[in-house]
Amino acid sequence: MLHEKLQPVFDDVLHRNPGESEFHQATYEVLESLGPVVAKRPDYVDAQILSRIVEPERQIIFRVPWVDDSSRVQINRGFRVQFNSALGPFKGGVRFHPSVYLGIVKFLGFEQIFKNSLTGLPIGGGKGGSDFDPKGRSDGEIMRFCQSFMTELSRHIGQYTDVPAGDVGVGGRELGYMFGQWKRLTNNYESGVLTGKGLTWGGSQVRKEATGYGTVYFLDEVLKARGESFEGKKVVVSGSGNVAIYAIEKVNQLGGTVIAASDSAGYVVDEDGIDLELLKDIKEVRRSRISEYVDRRAGASYASNGTTIWSVPCDIAVPCATQNELGEDDAVTLIRNGCTLIGEGANMPVTQAALRVLAESEITFAPGKAVNAGGVATSALEMQQNASRDSWTFEHTDARLNEIMRGIHSRCAETAEEYGRPGDYVTGANIAGFNRVADAMLALGVI
Ligand code: NDP
Ligand code: 2IT
Numbered sequence: 073m074l075h076e077k078l079q080p081v082f083d084d085v086l087h088r089n090p091g092e093s094e095f096h097q098a099t100y101e102v103l104e105s106l107g108p109v110v111a112k113r114p115d116y117v118d119a120q121i122l123s124r125i126v127e128p129e130r131q132i133i134f135r136v137p138w139v140d141d142s143s144r145v146q147i148n149r150g151f152r153v154q155f156n157s158a159l160g161p162f163k164g165g166v167r168f169h170p171s172v173y174l175g176i177v178k179f180l181g182f183e184q185i186f187k188n189s190l191t192g193l194p195i196g197g198g199k200g201g202s203d204f205d206p207k208g209r210s211d212g213e214i215m216r217f218c219q220s221f222m223t224e225l226s227r228h229i230g231q232y233t234d235v236p237a238g239d240v241g242v243g244g245r246e247l248g249y250m251f252g253q254w255k256r257l258t259n260n261y262e263s264g265v266l267t268g269k270g271l272t273w274g275g276s277q278v279r280k281e282a283t284g285y286g287t288v289y290f291l292d293e294v295l296k297a298r299g300e301s302f303e304g305k306k307v308v309v310s311g312s313g314n315v316a317i318y319a320i321e322k323v324n325q326l327g328g329t330v331i332a333a334s335d336s337a338g339y340v341v342d343e344d345g346i347d348l349e350l351l352k353d354i355k356e357v358r359r360s361r362i363s364e365y366v367d368r369r370a371g372a373s374y375a376s377n378g379t380t381i382w383s384v385p386c387d388i389a390v391p392c393a394t395q396n397e398l399g400e401d402d403a404v405t406l407i408r409n410g411c412t413l414i415g416e417g418a419n420m421p422v423t424q425a426a427l428r429v430l431a432e433s434e435i436t437f438a439p440g441k442a443v444n445a446g447g448v449a450t451s452a453l454e455m456q457q458n459a460s461r462d463s464w465t466f467e468h469t470d471a472r473l474n475e476i477m478r479g480i481h482s483r484c485a486e487t488a489e490e491y492g493r494p495g496d497y498v499t500g501a502n503i504a505g506f507n508r509v510a511d512a513m514l515a516l517g518v519i
Pocket of ligand 1: 169171238239240241242283311312313314315316334335336337392393394395397417418419420444445447448
């Protein structure tokens, strides 16, 4: 149920953005938390902050033509949604996946506004992507696609305007090709135009690890607040991409054991603990399927249909693959198996139906916009280093990331207390994230 002042805002979202179910879901989840805020702040309502915040400042959709290895012309669609720049330049990743359409980019851009706000750093919210499928494509094809994508995107970005980074299907290799094309088109070595860059060409230490490490730093704070730690805990991490791999690495460092991981085709269970070097070789180096893991590791098993990774009994579940990957049945199974903490490493991996089940249970649920904010926070640290033509050590950058994640945790926890919902990280994250943006929007007038 939405507050009476918020229902018309949501009705408008449905009416003006038909068919964009992920965007509807993301806006509903934020609006649902904001009832106590609108009750307390009529000035937000008078200034139509809610109706403005659900409408992107600018949406760009463009054709991306490129030539494949068989000399065939291929056409993809590119997107950049510049959602909100009240706090700073638009900031957010770029996703290459065949499922990408406007509704996905808008849900991600909308989430990004509040996530970036929670970091306390001066970054607005945006997101981009393409329905290009990188799977099975050669290096040359990836390069030509990235160059074509950047040829149009370059008109809309800049260190003070909009700063893209990686997301699903976009990592160091793709960002390299994009930055190369940007540099060539503009004749500017403007490092701060993209983040997630390689260490030899303006990137930051810890950016590659940041989302996964930050996720685990946040969950460690949740555990500490309950007088617990990762020591001896069984953890299930879905996905085996950038976020999952470095979440696993940090869980291992803190004394937990990750017993299962997955990709889009299936999942592996390894009760001795996932062998991270093997997983990195399969997914980061060879860009192959996780099913190979069982061929190279005795005692591990692989499942590809019938069950989901959430049927593996664990103390802590960390979905790090994609949106809506953990549904109602999975939530019921996790509760039954004694799981006590779920933290979203991915963006919106838990469905609305699953959230309702979890809300009635004893499980602590920590939402993505707080949990996975370490990636974009370290992107902002990369922008700082680029602006000052400096580069920090791994230790210094990691310490800053840790401090930022602890700050986000306390901001969420304190806000939840303040609004009479102690321990409710969803309410805490949504309200704390929203209030900072809303105050800036009020100050900047009707724009
Ligand atoms: P990667 O492309 O590195 O890895 C994605 C992983 O998820 C792969 O294992 C992939 O499997 C799996 N996956 C992707 N799509 C699907 C799908 N439709 N169904 C099932 N599995 C899928 O991406 P990241 O690790 O960077 O991103 C993972 C999540 O984290 C996303 O939600 C992203 O938005 C979010 N995120 C990422 C940040 C970052 O800095 N990279 C920051 C904050 C959030 P396969 O190998 O088979 O494709
Ligand atoms: O979802 C996310 O926060 C990201 N993909 C990272 C964005 C960024 O700008 O580093």
